[in-house]
Amino acid sequence: MPLFGELTSPEIAQFMERNALVLLPIGQTEEHGNHLPLNADTVIAQSITRAAAEQLEDELPVLVMDAIWAGYSGVEVAKWPGTIRVRTRVMADYFFDIIHSLTEMGFRKIATVNGHGHHPAILELVAREIADATGVYIACVEAAKMAAPAVIEGRKSEPGGCIHGGEFETSLLLYLGARVQMDKAHSDDVFTYHSSNFPGDGFAGSKAAFWSTWGIQRSETGIYGDPTVASAEFGEKIFTTAVANLCDFLREFHSTEATCWD
Ligand SMILES: [Zn+2]
Numbered sequence: 001m002p003l004f005g006e007l008t009s010p011e012i013a014q015f016m017e018r019n020a021l022v023l024l025p026i027g028q029t030e031e032h033g034n035h036l037p038l039n040a041d042t043v044i045a046q047s048i049t050r051a052a053a054e055q056l057e058d059e060l061p062v063l064v065m066d067a068i069w070a071g072y073s074g075v076e077v078a079k080w081p082g083t084i085r086v087r088t089r090v091m092a093d094y095f096f097d098i099i100h101s102l103t104e105m106g107f108r109k110i111a112t113v114n115g116h117g118h119h120p121a122i123l124e125l126v127a128r129e130i131a132d133a134t135g136v137y138i139a140c141v142e143a144a145k146m147a148a149p150a151v152i153e154g155r156k157s158e159p160g161g162c163i164h165g166g167e168f169e170t171s172l173l174l175y176l177g178a179r180v181q182m183d184k185a186h187s188d189d190v191f192t193y194h195s196s197n198f199p200g201d202g203f204a205g206s207k208a209a210f211w212s213t214w215g216i217q218r219s220e221t222g223i224y225g226d227p228t229v230a231s232a233e234f235g236e237k238i239f240t241t242a243v244a245n246l247c248d249f250l251r252e253f254h255s256t257e258a259t260c261w262d
Helices: 009-017 040-056 075-079 088-105 120-134 143-154 167-175 232-255
Strands: 021-026 062-064 109-114 139-142 162-164
Touching (some): 021 040, 021 088, 021 232, 040 062, 040 109, 088 120, 109 120, 139 143, 143 232, 162 167
Parallel strands (some): 021 062
8 A cells, every 4th residue: 555655655545546535534643541552543544544545446546644633632631641732723723734745746636634632723724724725635534433323333331431531442442452551540520511502422413513522521531532431443443444434535535627717
């Protein structure tokens, strides 16, 4: 699977002439409680992106960039060591400049694959700004949303168990062979604030408003969820679903012509 950073400039030009799909995995470095590594979001975004590219490379030209490893996290997770916090506006400019560089080379099919929950609004802003500036419509994929059908079907945790460092991320990292210390996982920090508008976590229903509820429930150890019910087997199911759904989306995205009207 071609990695953008391992190719030469003439090779990149050939991919550009073939209207290659360029995938940019986006992670973060932040605390994930006592049992998961800081790079959890980066590993998840990169693994799902690379697996999708491996499945697609015989059908269409595809390039995978190195994952972005530092981004924006809310102030809550800065209470625990290990969290890098890049300001929202810096991230918007950073995302914009990376993607704008790709459009200036001539790439037209660019998709971000994000594994970190505090990035979607920034990425959507950047997608608007890129379209306004260049006429290129990028796609912003949420890795977790691609896995959602399998999570809803197979989760063991109650709503609130799959937010930050919970069943979802822990299962994926167990499957991926990352450094997971299950003997240090606990269910003390399950997110319990539920209302009709805030059903507990992103897999438990849609929210009618944006309101970060992390300020309501004081996490003791830096996680928001229940990792104790996580398993590699569930991780495999949600990983496979995420990759399959991502491939379906990227096929359609790559084959559909979308430009701003002249
Ligand atoms: Zn995470």
